Amino acid sequence: MTKKVFGKxxxxxxxxxxxxxxxxHSIVHRLIAEVIDELDIRGITIGVPxxxxxxxxxxxxxxxxxxxxxxRAPAMATGIKRTLPDRVVFSYQGDGDMAAIGIAESFxxxxxxxxxxxxxxxxxVYGMTGGQMAPTTLLGQRTTTSxxxxxxxxxxxxxxxxxxxxxxxxxxxxxxxTVNSPPNIIKAKxxxxxxxxxxxxxxxxxxxxxxxxxxxxxxxxxxxxxKWIDDVMxxxxxxxxIKDIKSSDKGEKSHVS
Amino acid sequence: xxxVLMQGNKVIGEAAIRAGCRFYAGYPITPQNELPEYMAENMxxxxxxxxxxxxxxxxxxxxxxxxxxxxxxxxxxxxxxxISLKQEGISSMAACELPGVIVNMMRGGPGLGNIxxxxxxxxxxxxxxxxxxxxxxxxxxxxxxxxxxxTMDAFDLADEYRMPVMILADGMMGxxxxxxxxxxxxxxxYRERYVLKGAGAGKSRFIRGLILDPRAMExxxxxxxxxxxxxxxxxxxxEAFNTKDAELIVTAYGTAARIAKGxxxxxxxxxxxxxxxxxxxxxxxxxxxxxELSRRTEEFFVFELSTGQMIEDIYLALCGQGHVNFYGxxxxxxxxxxxxxxxxxxxxxxxxxxxx
Numbered sequence: 001m002t003k004k005v006f007g008k009x010x011x012x013x014x015x016x017x018x019x020x021x022x023x024x025h026s027i028v029h030r031l032i033a034e035v036i037d038e039l040d041i042r043g044i045t046i047g048v049p050x051x052x053x054x055x056x057x058x059x060x061x062x063x064x065x066x067x068x069x070x071x072r073a074p075a076m077a078t079g080i081k082r083t084l085p086d087r088v089v090f091s092y093q094g095d096g097d098m099a100a101i102g103i104a105e106s107f108x109x110x111x112x113x114x115x116x117x118x119x120x121x122x123x124x125v126y127g128m129t130g131g132q133m134a135p136t137t138l139l140g141q142r143t144t145t146s147x148x149x150x151x152x153x154x155x156x157x158x159x160x161x162x163x164x165x166x167x168x169x170x171x172x173x174x175x176x177x178t179v180n181s182p183p184n185i186i187k188a189k190x191x192x193x194x195x196x197x198x199x200x201x202x203x204x205x206x207x208x209x210x211x212x213x214x215x216x217x218x219x220x221x222x223x224x225x226x227k228w229i230d231d232v233m234x235x236x237x238x239x240x241x242i243k244d245i246k247s248s249d250k251g252e253k254s255h256v257s
Numbered sequence: 258x259x260x261v262l263m264q265g266n267k268v269i270g271e272a273a274i275r276a277g278c279r280f281y282a283g284y285p286i287t288p289q290n291e292l293p294e295y296m297a298e299n300m301x302x303x304x305x306x307x308x309x310x311x312x313x314x315x316x317x318x319x320x321x322x323x324x325x326x327x328x329x330x331x332x333x334x335x336x337x338x339x340i341s342l343k344q345e346g347i348s349s350m351a352a353c354e355l356p357g358v359i360v361n362m363m364r365g366g367p368g369l370g371n372i373x374x375x376x377x378x379x380x381x382x383x384x385x386x387x388x389x390x391x392x393x394x395x396x397x398x399x400x401x402x403x404x405x406x407x408t409m410d411a412f413d414l415a416d417e418y419r420m421p422v423m424i425l426a427d428g429m430m431g432x433x434x435x436x437x438x439x440x441x442x443x444x445x446x447y448r449e450r451y452v453l454k455g456a457g458a459g460k461s462r463f464i465r466g467l468i469l470d471p472r473a474m475e476x477x478x479x480x481x482x483x484x485x486x487x488x489x490x491x492x493x494x495x496e497a498f499n500t501k502d503a504e505l506i507v508t509a510y511g512t513a514a515r516i517a518k519g520x521x522x523x524x525x526x527x528x529x530x531x532x533x534x535x536x537x538x539x540x541x542x543x544x545x546x547x548x549e550l551s552r553r554t555e556e557f558f559v560f561e562l563s564t565g566q567m568i569e570d571i572y573l574a575l576c577g578q579g580h581v582n583f584y585g586x587x588x589x590x591x592x593x594x595x596x597x598x599x600x601x602x603x604x605x606x607x608x609x610x611x612x613x
Binding site: 011042043044045046048051055056058061062063064065066067068069072075076077078079080082083084087088104105107108 | 279280282305307309311312313315316317319320321322323324325326327328329331345346349353453454455456457458461462463464465466467
């Protein structure tokens with residue numbers, strides 16, 4: 001007798017991911033799918049993918065989904081969740097979506113304490129449109145619209161979305177993870193599961209930020225991209241739990257390094 | 258139902274709730290604030306009623322889109338500059354075929370303009386407004402009673418055709434108090450199969466506006482176009498007032514039509530044969546009905562609280578038949594029926610006046 005110990009998550013469709021080699025989206029998609037399977041919430045989950053590389057997420061997730069315009073996913077998720085409070089609603093957003101064009105929607109959904117979960121993919125760059133500067137682009141990082149490196153006097157500083165939102169009383173659980181190594185992938189899955197659980201428990205706005213490799217636009221090999229997250233990116237965006245209202249310090253920031 | 262005296266903005270709110278609206282999101286802007294305020298106070302009357310004061314007009318329309326996808330009857334409201342912000346979401350709802358009611362209580366523009374009644378958003382409302390190849394059904398009430406009736410109809414039309422429907426009125430209608438009777442809403446059932454509420458044990462569904470394959474996108478555009486053609490055939494509405502023997506036909510909508518009616522009544526008393534053609538649907542425009550009138554009457558007079566926008570639809574409808582004069586008062590100026598009567602009288606065809 002053989003025992004199956006590993007397989008495709010049930011709520012992923014058969015379609016082959018279109019993402020570039022080494023991109024984090026496919027890993028994060030898989031983690032979300034595994035979490036939905038494990039929590040047994042496929043039938044009551046509604047996803048809101050963004051404009052950006054993940055715009056075709058409905059090709060991969062075998063759950064109900066509705067695509068949002070640029071940055072508007074938290075508003076759309078708000079409308080869905082308020083109409084169907086017993087469903088599990090999550091948005092899946094990139095850094096441009098979350099921190100630039102949709103910063104108002106993100107900030108206010110968080111501030112209202114909307115009982116939704118945001119999966120926030122931070123790759124420090126605009127992926128789909130071809131590698132332009134994002135609000136999360138690091139100082140000195142070269143992109144197609146910051147060709148000599150992001151300059152704080154011209155372009156401002158990278159926005160730490162998780163830290164900013166953690167200051168709002170409406171947020172319950174915020175953790176920054178990455179998917180650049182097997183241990184980090186396991187941690188990220190745990191965090192995603194916890195965020196969904198907080199929503200199921202009706203606690204309010206939860207968000208998982210995922211530092212995600214973008215080898216194509218970083219112009220690196222996938223291995224170099226994973227290393228860059230450890231060596232450079234996670235210095236600006238430190239990994240760990242940023243806020244957890246269930247932790248002993250009563251809703252204050254539990255970790256910001 | 259008894260007759261009640263109610264302000265226009267509140268009439269819309271009450272009619273919406275009676276028509277089954279269960280989700281309202283909006284952002285304050287004058288001169289329609291009494292509507293979100295009414296919803297804030299009264300949505301709790303009904304089970305599952307949701308009111309959200311959103312952080313912006315953009316957020317409001319996307320909340321509405323989400324709630325619509327989740328199966329609620331939805332509404333948002335604003336005034337001109339706010340409607341410009343909502344256009345992204347209206348285009349998106351048209352693409353995704355999501356029903357919803359959008360109220361525009363027009364004020365002077367462009368830009369911030371002012372807070373006085375105007376009709377400068379006709380092009381924006383009837384030509385799509387946002388980007389892409391789409392239309393929005395546009396209803397133009399002219400009385401408090403019509404605010405109630407057309408608001409109820411708007412929800413049915415939105416569900417019937419799976420698209421955003423706009424109530425296009427103005428600050429005057431929003432602020433005015435009139436007696437209203439709320440009729441029984443039709444409350445047709447919307448087609449459940451479009452609703453996104455979690456896949457349950459069945460197949461998952463998705464709603465999208467992004468269609469990368471040009472051929473599939475073309476097909477989607479033609480599908481929408483066919484729908485709009487059906488609406489054009491079926492849903493045009495207008496009011497003809499004293500047009501049978503008219504030698505001059507005034508065309509106007511909303512508040513302008515109301516003023517025009519007052520002017521026409523006065524002029525009729527002096528023996529001038531003047532009628533009113535009032536489009537109630539601005540899109541689809543009642544072009545055939547107007548064309549029909551042009552077989553009997555050659556003289557047309559267009560009155561708008563703008564520099565002239567609906568006049569283009571009049572020209573298109575008449576196809577060169579008839580002679581068209583225009584009088585416009587943009588920027589929030591609202592002439593009285595007496596003032597308008599003087600202007601109309603000057604346009605009355607002189608050759609006929611004394612010889613028939």
